[in-house]
Amino acid sequence: MTTLQTHQAVELWSVTRRYGTGEHSVTALDDVSVKFAPASFTAVMGPSGSGKSTLLHCAAGLDRATGGKVLIDGVDLTPLPEKALTRLRRDRVGFVFQSFNLVAALSAEQNVELPLRLAGRRAAPGQVAAVLAEVGLADRARHRPGELSGGQQQRVAIARALVTGPAVLFADEPTGALDNASSREVLRLLRTAVDRHAQTVVMVTHDPLAAAHADRVLFLADGRIVDELREPSGAEQIAARMAHLETGAEQ
Template identity: 85%
Template structure:
């Protein structure tokens, strides 16, 4: 049986999970999706989260982002403890300190690329600085697509709009849930290049769930989950082959 990896957090992190448990259901139907997870994500770092199906990857991401409440333990984003917050206060933290990129893009079809990028600022009651939104679109290579609606953009272009939207509020952390899952190889490489650039050029913190070793190879650190616990960690991965080997090890070990 694989033993959980124990993490000690000694310095301030962009995101911190302390002894987090997340259970679903009740009584004999209770399922423990996360089991006493303590982990931190440092500022200006890129972490990939991997694991077999049902290992708790998406639950970890949703709890860390404040999209889901933990059953026990606590989550901090940029030093703010999410645990005691009301829904209204939690929504405000997410708007101000969290960016999220989904596999399905989640753009508003009736809005242009520029309006989609500006939307988080408007929801937060903030005005975009002059040229801010167009600058973000240029940053992701879509300066000439500002007035296009999602239906007029390719899948890769839509995901780049989603990245610009996630970054426009200058969040403490950007979470990405399988951001390349719906893209071809060329579009995937461009999306991963943008996420890597956000870390290297703008000191952004990125946490990405992925099943793809090629995607995970862009990260500084890879966390491996099994049965709701972090069971392995790879720092400064040497490439997709090394990551795939670790994943194969997890999937073939007896985890009972």
């Protein structure tokens, strides 16, 4: 694996993603170039079908771009065979899903430890307990997902994503299935991961309140980045930009 000199956690260079062929093909991403700096928190927003999830999946190496290239922690994903790509994702990428994706038969601590076990690594003494304590679940280590609330399950998922010390944590609508109080706690944890631990976070969300926790908000439409807000002043500013985009999409 050749490592390129870079100061970015993730880079997309002219990334295009098409599905299907010929006249039935659909372009989900259209020549997108964007960088995500270390210790930054970026929210990705846009109307339905704008390419948000495709951007996330291509950036995370879960989906291969049709054109262009993606670099994670300086490593170009384009030439990697599947085994090497899987290994890089396991070692350098964390992912948090709306649906939690915990293993029902495993306890919270076993779910958190799972990425390490899959990588053939042993957790350092106290490592799993420390990351569970970080998300406020030190007293829930032996509980299985079915014994935890939705908010607690998502916090376990965040702990699982962080335990390997990834170059970047991708979050796909992480508060979409949660109530307001649980959403605030999850967003606080993501913000803390950036501010205290220099974690890079890229989050897809439809919620301006969630996006307001980010340092930067990217707006997508028709597979392209069409707007950007740095250091947003609040949810109202973000909602106004989204309303403008959605109005334009309907015209």
